[in-house]
Amino acid sequence: MANVKMVWCLKNINDKKQPVYIENMEKDTYEQEYKGKLTCIHGCDARIKFTERKNGIKFYSTWNNEGDKHSEDCEFHVKYKGKVGRKRLMSDEEKRQITEDQIKNAIERKIKNLKYKFIEVNGGKDNQGTNSIENTGVERAKVSSGEGESQDLNLKRENVTSIESSLVNSTYIDRRKCVYGDINNVQYDYSEGNELYGYLNLQNEHYKVSVYFPPAFYNNEDINEDELKRLLDILKEEINVKEKKAMVVCFGKITFKKKKHNEFNINVINPLHIKINEMSIKEILITKSIKEINYEVR
Numbered sequence: 001m002a003n004v005k006m007v008w009c010l011k012n013i014n015d016k017k018q019p020v021y022i023e024n025m026e027k028d029t030y031e032q033e034y035k036g037k038l039t040c041i042h043g044c045d046a047r048i049k050f051t052e053r054k055n056g057i058k059f060y061s062t063w064n065n066e067g068d069k070h071s072e073d074c075e076f077h078v079k080y081k082g083k084v085g086r087k088r089l090m091s092d093e094e095k096r097q098i099t100e101d102q103i104k105n106a107i108e109r110k111i112k113n114l115k116y117k118f119i120e121v122n123g124g125k126d127n128q129g130t131n132s133i134e135n136t137g138v139e140r141a142k143v144s145s146g147e148g149e150s151q152d153l154n155l156k157r158e159n160v161t162s163i164e165s166s167l168v169n170s171t172y173i174d175r176r177k178c179v180y181g182d183i184n185n186v187q188y189d190y191s192e193g194n195e196l197y198g199y200l201n202l203q204n205e206h207y208k209v210s211v212y213f214p215p216a217f218y219n220n221e222d223i224n225e226d227e228l229k230r231l232l233d234i235l236k237e238e239i240n241v242k243e244k245k246a247m248v249v250c251f252g253k254i255t256f257k258k259k260k261h262n263e264f265n266i267n268v269i270n271p272l273h274i275k276i277n278e279m280s281i282k283e284i285l286i287t288k289s290i291k292e293i294n295y296e297v298r
Contacts, residue, residue, distance in 0.1 A: 106160035165202035
């Protein structure tokens, strides 16, 4: 099991929150501009510090005595520190009962949040991007308390949390997440056992990150192998050939290829756990195309 390494954090400058990768931070810049202004990439209150050793190794870590300021299901919460803590994190997650409604709601909510945020940041304009983000990994909602009334989750996060594809790294191996990002390539092939599998390559400057469709994706009543192949052919035409802007929001377990540690897959095993440009798999198969969208992931 991989160690949890903090390679991203948020820099809070002039009320704007922007992600910064560990290799893009320098000691002098940190001391002069960012010390005391870095926080957890997931929007937690915990402050983050930067360290560079004499051998050139750089890393982020939580300020002393602020480990419990990370949200309780954050990978960097004090109770998840070290290998034992990592095992506890995975055990706690496995025990959580995630319903189909929660997955569906998380996907729909992420799409709405991206649209509203883009419109708000750009003053109603639909052709400009932005580098600012907020609460990258946090999704909140009201759920039943089991006593006939709703409970506001300001103090308790919902089971389904999200992460942008450009931020995916070894921190999230074996975690179930709602992942969203831009698709830049579509491909598929057959295994030695003649089983179809497909990939949607996502935006990430540091690693290869893909939505992965294993045989389990089409071994159910919602979609068959021929339909998955037709879907992938449609997406290849729309994205690889016509170069249409395409954004995916999906839910699955994040894994890595053991022989290639810089490649990460989001394993989607249910066609209801993914939307592309706000469209379901069935909608894409029916229309044989993907709709145009006018907003950005960030």
